[in-house]
Amino acid sequence: MTTETYDSVWDALSDTAEEAANLKARSALLYEIRKAVLKWELPQEEAAKRLGLTRPRANDLLRGKLAKFSLDALVNIAAAAARHRDPGEGRGVASACMFGF
Numbered sequence: 001m002t003t004e005t006y007d008s009v010w011d012a013l014s015d016t017a018e019e020a021a022n023l024k025a026r027s028a029l030l031y032e033i034r035k036a037v038l039k040w041e042l043p044q045e046e047a048a049k050r051l052g053l054t055r056p057r058a059n060d061l062l063r064g065k066l067a068k069f070s071l072d073a074l075v076n077i078a079a080a081a082a083r084h085r086d087p088g089e090g091r092g093v094a095s096a097c098m099f100g101f
Contacts, residue, residue: 022071029074030066036081037062050084051077 006012010027014020037047037058048058060068061077069077 023066026066026069026071026074029071029078030061030064030069033074033078033081034062034064040084051080053077 004012008020008024010020010023011017014023033051037051040047040050042050044058044062045055047062048055051058051061053061
């Protein structure tokens with residue numbers, strides 16, 4: 001029996017390098033957005049408004065439901081989150097938007 005090894009879980013789950021890259025980018029963006037939103041310490045309803053989402057959609061985001069978000073949607077959400085960051089917070093989501101994970 002042979003054992004395959006992969007560089008990441010996304011490589012193991014994907015059929016192509018492109019698909020793995022998409023999953024890696026989406027998961028990194030979702031992670032950064034989630035971190036930023038949790039720092040706000042707001043109710044989901046208010047966080048959803050800041051992000052331009054419905055509360056159920058924000059709930060999916062905060063629960064890490066990656067399959068429910070395209071890369072394009074996550075970039076738009078990250079841009080909305082970056083507009084609402086605290087000035088002293090650093091780049092965070094803004095840098096994730098520019099793929100400076």
